Amino acid sequence: MLGGLLSLLSAVTFAYANATVRRGVLTGTVLQAVAISLVIGLPVFIVAMLPFGAFSALGSFDNRAVALLIVAGIIHFALARYCNYRATKAMGANLVAPVQQFSLVITLVLAVVWLGEALTVLRIFGIACVVAGPALTLKPDIKRPAAAPPGIELFEPAYREGYFYALLSAIGFGISPVLIGMAFTYKGLAIGLAGGFISYLAAAVFIMLPLLIPAQWRSFRGVDRESAKWFVISGVAVAISQMTRYMALAVAPVSVVSPIQRLSLVFRIYFGAILNPHHEVFGGRIIAGTVISLLGAVALSVSVDGLAQALPLPSAFRGVLAWSWRFPWP
Secondary structure (H helix, E strand, O other), X not given: OHHHHHHHHHHHHHHHHHHHHHHHOOOOOHHXXXXXXXXXXXXXXXXXXXXXXXXXXXXXXXXXXXXXXXXXXXXXXXXHHHHHHHHHHHHOHXXXXXXXOHHHHHHHHHHHHOOOOOEEHHHHXXXXXXXXXXXXXOOOOOOOOOOOOOOOOOOOOOHHHHHHHHXXXXXXXXXXXXXXXXXXXXXXXXHHHHHHHHHHHHHHHHHHHHHHOHHHHHHHHOOOHHHHHHHHHHHHHHHHHHHHXXXXXXXXXXXXXXHHHOOHHHHHHHHHHHHOOOOOOOXXXXXXXXXHHHHHHHHHHOOHHHHHHHOOOXXXXXXXXXXXXXXXXX
């Protein structure tokens, strides 16, 4: 129960963070968005760590675990987040969401090839859905008004740039969970928060390096008040999302947490309609692509044994589901 509630909170806050950063990058830059959201996220982590005694848990990580958490943090919270925001600025959060489901495929491929996990029929079906979902959004059925409201410029997606950076962000989001999993020798809420803090701190330091360049620092200081407000809100929301994600994984199995977290795709559409109605792409293809990729994400997250136990399936179908293949290591 607790794991499910934490996963749902993670999904809602992650979707809200994407919608608010979309609002901010309408006038601000992507580097401003990443830097401000990371800096704002650190105090949120510190406040959350105090009641759970997570500071004492920092000493439980050896050098290898710390190195893995640092690399994972730079990849996930700095590089992949930058690409996510860059893609969002180019074509909107609704078009980015289905593409980012490729991160599950990348994680699965690494788990099969690197960690020796099995490839099943259910996972093959999930991969097919994750690939088909974004394909539906390549030529969305955009319904544009005859004229934009006064003071509002109609949004024209930059598809090439958007899909390129969305795919890069999916690669980063797909690699980092494997690294984080390798770092967590022990489990628990405090361990999860402590590991998240190490990753967040490493990413914050990394993203500050470009600001040492005078031109980038001037650009960062030149952020307008409206953009800064949305970047701060997004930073708090995404920090809460990551914390609740780590905590959910500490008290519930991945097969429960991952499908619930993928509901962020649905919440993202609703938040986009509320906060950015003139700066997102909507339509039947977008909704269909999102639903199909969400179905694929769920298929990739559900265990075969769990599905066989939950549903009264025919014995022949159970046999098909039981098929598996492992990467033939030499």
